[in-house]
Amino acid sequence: DSGVTQTPKHLITATGQRVTLRCSPRSGDLSVYWYQQSLDQGLQFLIQYYNGEERAKGNILERFSAQQFPDLHSELNLSSLELGDSALYFCASSVAGTSGSPDTQYFGPGTRLTVL
Amino acid sequence: GNSVTQMEGPVTLSEEAFLTINCTYTATGYPSLFWYVQYPGEGLQLLLKATKADDKGSNKGFEATYRKETTSFHLEKGSVQVSDSAVYFCALSNDYKLSFGAGTTVTVRA
Numbered sequence: 001d002s003g004v005t006q007t008p009k010h011l012i013t014a015t016g017q018r019v020t021l022r023c024s025p026r027s028g029d030l031s032v033y034w035y036q037q038s039l040d041q042g043l044q045f046l047i048q049y050y051n052g053e054e055r056a057k058g059n060i061l062e063r064f065s066a067q068q069f070p071d072l073h074s075e076l077n078l079s080s081l082e083l084g085d086s087a088l089y090f091c092a093s094s095v096a097g098t099s100g101s102p103d104t105q106y107f108g109p110g111t112r113l114t115v116l
Numbered sequence: 117g118n119s120v121t122q123m124e125g126p127v128t129l130s131e132e133a134f135l136t137i138n139c140t141y142t143a144t145g146y147p148s149l150f151w152y153v154q155y156p157g158e159g160l161q162l163l164l165k166a167t168k169a170d171d172k173g174s175n176k177g178f179e180a181t182y183r184k185e186t187t188s189f190h191l192e193k194g195s196v197q198v199s200d201s202a203v204y205f206c207a208l209s210n211d212y213k214l215s216f217g218a219g220t221t222v223t224v225r226a
Contacts, residue, residue, distance in 0.1 A: 107160040
């Protein structure tokens with residue numbers, strides 16, 4: 001058990017809908033990262049938050065957004081869903097995550113999103 | 117930019133066989149290198165890491181050495197078990213994010 005929790009475990013929805021994925025980092029970790037794992041793209045970094053502020057963006061679509069709350073949990077919002085958004089979405093956390101001094105990232109169990 | 121190249125799988129082995137998964141990388145600066153493992157139906161678990169050249173990471177009988185001259189971080193285990201069946205990901209980080217290889221599926225047969 002990494003100490004990172006994600007809910008829900010599974011999510012099935014229809015195209016055009018909006019969903020919210022939730023992540024709670026390990027106790028004491030300030031950084032949260034979101035990754036998408038799909039068969040065709042592999043594991044792709046989406047976005048990082050550090051202590052409530054957006055720190056870095058990767059291959060995140062404009063239809064997707066995230067935030068980190070004062071209690072450090074994070075939510076990833078996916079809207080106008082398309083079939084191609086079906087994937088495993090992982091959250092990871094680390095102590096800090098600053099440029100030039102990479103932390104070890106610990107991953108949650110993931111949320112499997114199926115868009116029908 | 118950063119990139120990681122792993123040997124393609126799938127890899128099928130018999131129990132007690134020797135396992136090697138090749139990993140090479142391209143990166144600016146001095147990245148940290150990681151191996152993560154994903155067991156069926158589960159999330160990613162950190163297997164081992166190395167943060168500077170010539171460091172050896174080890175865990176659960178797995179080892180990998182950070183080779184800067186060959187930009188490699190090959191994963192090895194001397195005697196695999198059925199329970200080692202999983203997908204193995206090589207990854208690097210020199211800033212805020214992890215860049216992953218495509219993953220190598222390993223199946224160990226009794």
